[in-house]
Amino acid sequence: MKTVLLGPQRFRTTVGAVIRTVAPEGAVATVTAGWRDRESDTDELDATLDGRGRHLHLYSRLAEPIATPWTNWRDLLAPAAAGAR
Numbered sequence: 001m002k003t004v005l006l007g008p009q010r011f012r013t014t015v016g017a018v019i020r021t022v023a024p025e026g027a028v029a030t031v032t033a034g035w036r037d038r039e040s041d042t043d044e045l046d047a048t049l050d051g052r053g054r055h056l057h058l059y060s061r062l063a064e065p066i067a068t069p070w071t072n073w074r075d076l077l078a079p080a081a082a083g084a085r
Helices: 014-022 043-047 058-067 070-084
Strands: 029-030 054-055
Touching: 029 070, 043 054
Parallel strands: 029 054
Antiparallel strands: none
16 A cells, blocks of 8 residues: 655646556545535546545544534444444
């Protein structure tokens, strides 16, 4: 597994060339950091990656637990704690 960190791709798209060099085949995990409401707007990125992108949707995954009132966090974490035993 290789990790590549690229900057903004809006005005100068380099992701396609870089990924073809570093990982010529297989799925590519992507993080659209800072997009918030546009996190799922990945059509251009998908096209650049030839459909190989697997978007992690980190903002939306984080937003739900943060919006959960503190009193419910114990219930939210209970299944994970039970699996750790």
